[in-house]
Structures are given as C-alpha cells and as structure tokens.
Amino acid sequence: MQGVGKGSDLDIDVVRELLVERLAKGEHDALVSEVLALLEKLGRRAANLEFELMRLRKSARGRKSEKLNPDQLELLLQLVAEPDAMPEQDHEEDDADEADDTAPYDGHIDGELDKLSEDELEAAAASEDDAAEDGPKKSKRGRRRPPEHLPVERRILEPDLPDFEGREMVCIGSVDAHTLDWRPGHFVRVQVERRKYAPRDGDGPVVIAPPPPEVIVRGLAGPGLLAHVIVSKYGDHLPLHRQAKIFRREGVKVASPTMVGWLRRCAQRLQPLVAALGEEVREAHLLQTDDTGLQVLDVDVEGGSKRGHLWGYLGDQRLAYFEYTPNWKADAAQKFLMDREGPTQADAYKGYDWVFNRPGSKAIEIGCWAHARRYFVEALEGGDARAAVPLKWIQRLYILERKAKERGISPKQLSRLRNKMARVELDKLYVWIVKHRGSEPPSSPLARAMTYAINQREALMRYLDDGRIPIDNTAAERALRGIAVGRNNWLFAGSDAGGERAGIMYSLIRTCELNDVEPWAYLRDVLMRLAKGWPAERVGELLPHRWSATRSAAA
Numbered sequence: 320m321q322g323v324g325k326g327s328d329l330d331i332d333v334v335r336e337l338l339v340e341r342l343a344k345g346e347h348d349a350l351v352s353e354v355l356a357l358l359e360k361l362g363r364r365a366a367n368l369e370f371e372l373m374r375l376r377k378s379a380r381g382r383k384s385e386k387l388n389p390d391q392l393e394l395l396l397q398l399v400a401e402p403d404a405m406p407e408q409d410h411e412e413d414d415a416d417e418a419d420d421t422a423p424y425d426g427h428i429d430g431e432l433d434k435l436s437e438d439e440l441e442a443a444a445a446s447e448d449d450a451a452e453d454g455p456k457k458s459k460r461g462r463r464r465p466p467e468h469l470p471v472e473r474r475i476l477e478p479d480l481p482d483f484e485g486r487e488m489v490c491i492g493s494v495d496a497h498t499l500d501w502r503p504g505h506f507v508r509v510q511v512e513r514r515k516y517a518p519r520d521g522d523g524p525v526v527i528a529p530p531p532p533e534v535i536v537r538g539l540a541g542p543g544l545l546a547h548v549i550v551s552k553y554g555d556h557l558p559l560h561r562q563a564k565i566f567r568r569e570g571v572k573v574a575s576p577t578m579v580g581w582l583r584r585c586a587q588r589l590q591p592l593v594a595a596l597g598e599e600v601r602e603a604h605l606l607q608t609d610d611t612g613l614q615v616l617d618v619d620v621e622g623g624s625k626r627g628h629l630w631g632y633l634g635d636q637r638l639a640y641f642e643y644t645p646n647w648k649a650d651a652a653q654k655f656l657m658d659r660e661g662p663t664q665a666d667a668y669k670g671y672d673w674v675f676n677r678p679g680s681k682a683i684e685i686g687c688w689a690h691a692r693r694y695f696v697e698a699l700e701g702g703d704a705r706a707a708v709p710l711k712w713i714q715r716l717y718i719l720e721r722k723a724k725e726r727g728i729s730p731k732q733l734s735r736l737r738n739k740m741a742r743v744e745l746d747k748l749y750v751w752i753v754k755h756r757g758s759e760p761p762s763s764p765l766a767r768a769m770t771y772a773i774n775q776r777e778a779l780m781r782y783l784d785d786g787r788i789p790i791d792n793t794a795a796e797r798a799l800r801g802i803a804v805g806r807n808n809w810l811f812a813g814s815d816a817g818g819e820r821a822g823i824m825y826s827l828i829r830t831c832e833l834n835d836v837e838p839w840a841y842l843r844d845v846l847m848r849l850a851k852g853w854p855a856e857r858v859g860e861l862l863p864h865r866w867s868a869t870r871s872a873a874a
Contacts, residue, residue, distance in 0.1 A: 424715055428722045506571055532850040535584045545585055546842035548578055553824040554838055556804050586820040588849045593823045595859045596640050603634030605788055607664040609795040611802055615812045627818045633795045639829035643818035664792045666690045667775055686779035689791035694768030701764045712748040716741050720790050730786025737783040798829055830863045841866055
C-alpha cells in the first residue's frame with residue numbers, strides 16, 4: 320500500500336483516507352489487495368518484535384544451551400515435509416552391523432571410519448594408550464581415591480566391645496574409607512637474617528649479605544602471596560575487597576588499594592612475557608579470535624563508566640592472548656592481525672573484513688559453524704519450524720566431528736572424511752537455502768540465518784580441507800567465558816590501566832589452564848625468576864607451555 324506510513328510507523332489517518340478513496344471509486348479488488356498487504360506487513364512486524372523480545376529475555380536470563388532434542392527435531396522435519404533432511408537408511412551389510420536402528424546416520428559414519436587405514440588407526444590408538452599409562456587409572460567401581468600426595472589426617476574409631484565371658488578381643492583388620500577434605504590456608508612470616516661481619520680488632524669495613532631479589536622492592540608481599548592474589552582475582556574471580564575480607568579472618572589486614580598496587584607492579588614484571596606470548600599466538604598455524612565487553616570506570620563520560628573490550632586470540636587451541644581496548648573499534652584487532660599468515664577463524668564481525676580483504680593479506684578466513692547454527696536455532700525458537708531442516712544437516716556435520724574425535728583419527732584422515740561426507744551435507748544445505756531464500760521476507764529470523772550462511776559460505780567451507788582446523792570457533796568463546804564469570808563478580812575495571820592488567824593476567828592464567836599447568840606455582844616461580852633478572856632474550860622459555868621443562872632443567 321503506497322503512502323500508508325510515515326518513516327517506519329504506519330499512519331492510521333492516511334490509511335483511512337486511502338481506504339475511503341478506494342471505496343468511493345469502487346476499486347474493491349485493489350482495496351482487498353491493499354488490506355491484505357497491510358495485514359501481512361503488520362504480521363511480519365509483530366513476528367519480528369516477538370522474536371526480538373524472545374532474544375532480549377534470553378539474554379537477560381543468560382545464555383542457555385543450544386542443544387536440540389533429536390526427537391523434537393525429527394518431529395519438526397516430518398511436519399515441514401522435507402524428506403531430503405531425514406536420515407538415510409544404510410543398506411550395506413558391513414555398515415548395518417555398526418549402525419544403531421535409531422541413529423542410521425551415526426552408523427553410516429561408523430562404517431566410513433572403519434574403512435580408514437588400519438595402520439594409522441593403530442598408531443593413533445598406541446599414542447592414546449601411552450597417554451593413558453602416564454595418567455591416573457580410574458576405578459571402574461566406587462568413588463575415586465584422593466590424591467596420594469596429600470597429607471594424611473588419621474582418625475581411629477573403636478567399637479564398643481561387648482563382654483564375651485571374659486575372653487580377650489584382638490583386632491583382625493579394618494574397613495577403610497577415604498574422603499577429600501579441606502583445611503584453611505595460612506600465611507607465613509618469612510624472617511630473613513642478613514648477617515653482618517666486621518674485623519675483630521674493629522679496624523676495617525663492615526660486610527653485610529646482599530638483600531635477596533624482590534618482586535616488589537621493599538614491598539610487604541612475597542611472590543607466593545602475589546601469585547595467590549592474582550589467581551584469586553583473575554582465575555577464581557574473587558574481587559579484591561572479598562580477598563581482603565578473607566585475609567582479615569586470618570588476622571591479616573591488607574587494604575584493597577594496596578593489592579591494586581601489587582597487581583600493577585606484577586603486571587609491569589609480566590608484560591614482556593605476555594608480549595612474547597602474543598607473538599607466538601600470532602604465528603600459530605591456527606588462530607581463533609573473539610571478543611567480549613568489559614565495564615570500565617571513567618569520570619569523563621556520562622554515567623561514570625564506559626564499555627571497554629577484551630579481544631581474545633587463541634593459538635592452536637593451547638596459547639591464549641588477551642588485549643584490552645577502551646572501545647569496540649577494530650583498530651587494535653587489525654593491528655594485531657596485520658601480519659597474520661594462515662587460517663584465522665572468527666565470526667562475521669565487520670572489523671575483520673579489512674584483515675582478510677586488504678591487498679596482499681595472507682590471513683585465510685575460516686568461518687564458524689556454531690555462529691551459523693545459532694541463527695537457525697534462534698529462528699526455530701522463534702516458532703519457525705522450517706529451521707529444523709538446515710539444523711538437521713548441520714547436526715550431521717557435528718556428528719562426524721564427534722565420532723572422528725572419539726576414534727582419535729589423524730588430521731589427514733579427518734579432512735578426507737569431511738570431503739567425502741560433510742561436503743555432501745553442505746551441498747544439500749545450500750541447495751535448500753538458495754531454494755527458499757528468495758521467497759522469505761529479508762527481516763525474518765530465518766532469512767537472517769540464510770543470509771549469514773550465504774555471505775559466509777566460502778569461509779564456512781574451508782575447514783573441510785584441513786583436519787587441524789575445528790568446525791567452529793567455540794574454543795575462543797570458552798577462553799572468554801571465565802572473563803564473563805569474573806565480570807559478574809567484580810562488575811567493572813577501575814580504569815583503562817586496570818583493563819590492560821586484566822588482559823595480561825588472563826593471558827597467562829588461561830594459557831596455564833590450556834596446558835595443565837598449576838597457575839599459582841607457575842606465577843610464583845616466574846615472578847621470582849624475573850625479579851632475579853631473567854635475560855630478556857630468553858623470556859619465551861618462561862611461557863606456560865615451556866615452563867615445566869625449564870623448571871626441571873633448573874632443578
């Protein structure tokens with residue numbers, strides 16, 4: 320209906336005048352068409368508003384799991400009558416034994432996995448067996464015993480012995496049980512005696528032992544306490560004022576501003592180490608990136624706070640580097656990724672476009688199927704059952720990844736499987752999208768999902784050819800998850816400098832976690848080494864993934 324709206328809102332008076340005019344002219348068919356078009360427009364607007372309301376409610380409650388019930392998905396597929404998306408029945412005899420009647424597609428994948436090179440599978444299995452022998456054995460029954468290295472607190476419980484006509488009772492054994500308990504941690508007072516010597520006759524200079532190296536010169540806190548404060552705030556998400564409260568219960572009074580000063584000095588010590596970590600992340604074969612907001616106090620802006628940003632970069636899924644910026648502009652991300660070469664996995668944030676599309680760029684954009692899937696999940700949750708069709712094909716991509724991981728196959732084998740099986744599902748998916756996209760209103764949730772998948776098609780397909788590249792970017796999202804937990808506890812950073820310190824500490828703690836390194840022991844040791852004057856050209860040896868070897872060599 321032409322001219323029925325002002326801006327984005329419908330003008331009722333204009334609509335009334337046009338309808339009356341149509342009636343006066345006897346243009347009944349045109350009137351009916353325009354009323355139907357108007358109702359359709361209002362229906363789409365109501366559906367979009369309801370969808371946005373659903374997203375806001377979901378965001379307010381916190382992100383829920385996006386896992387879909389397989390039975391519900393199959394039911395929706397039957398309702399929308401899309402037979403191409405239903406699981407195929409596999410009639411080959413070899414595969415029939417492997418397949419579960421309730422999950423024929425799973426059985427089809429099992430059959431393909433069984434056809435892989437036996438030599439490669441045996442090699443992969445052997446490496447897993449070696450790893451299992453080095454690790455702790457899990458008991459098949461009963462609860463796990465506490466670690467053997469823990470100190471033992473022994474309690475002996477004696478029964479009430481009845482009188483058996485004066486006969487002597489002897490102990491013939493016991494029934495033992497083990498529980499894991501905790502005792503409060505404690506502070507220690509370290510007394511350093513620097514002995515002085517002088518000639519007996521009093522003629523000559525006094526000689527005194529030099530002071531030991533200190534992380535904070537003439538500071539109260541030792542390296543163990545500094546590491547404890549860092550891990551408690553950035554690893555366990557305890558705000559400094561809560562730590563101060565815990566310390567007071569132990570009879571130690573330390574003000575929060577004092578601990579802020581400790582963190583500032585430690586960040587200065589650790590900054591060269593984190594810079595070296597960032598270089599290694601940038602040079603990794605696979606780089607994954609994501610970002611999250613961070614509220615920062617700022618008296619110069621309205622409301623007294625602003626939204627800063629932490630950019631997370633993950634190198635080969637084992638090295639984590641975080642960088643703080645006072646806003647969401649892509650300048651810092653573009654600078655970090657400017658010289659990047661190789662696969663780089665990210666969402667479709669426009670700030671990355673320059674990185675991938677600038678002349679001479681060697682960064683290869685890898686799409687994220689978790690992001691693509693999320694749009695279809697939102698459409699399904701918004702009430703559009705048709706979204707079940709693409710979700711079924713995407714589900715098959717993830718079934719293949721899961722089964723391949725369970726089998727421990729090599730990256731070369733995985734890329735072969737992806738091209739043989741996943742590519743078939745992707746071709747079906749994009750045929751369906753092209754078929755339905757043109758008839759769908761551009762603003763609908765399903766249209767948004769299809770548009771994302773089409774725009775990212777080339778990037779989303781690239782993971783097929785390299786088994787070292789994961790199907791999605793969720794590893795980078797998980798690296799940022801701890802920051803979100805901490806943000807809920809300490810609410811904001813006190814300044815931009817506080818945001819930069821957070822990036823330094825999160826980088827080291829998250830990399831420790833990814834490499835099974837205990838962060839308190841690591842930070843305590845590294846802070847002391849840096850305080851003793853560790854050579855700048857060897858700072859890379861202190862990174863978490865090399866620290867254990869460096870520590871063993873020093874011992």
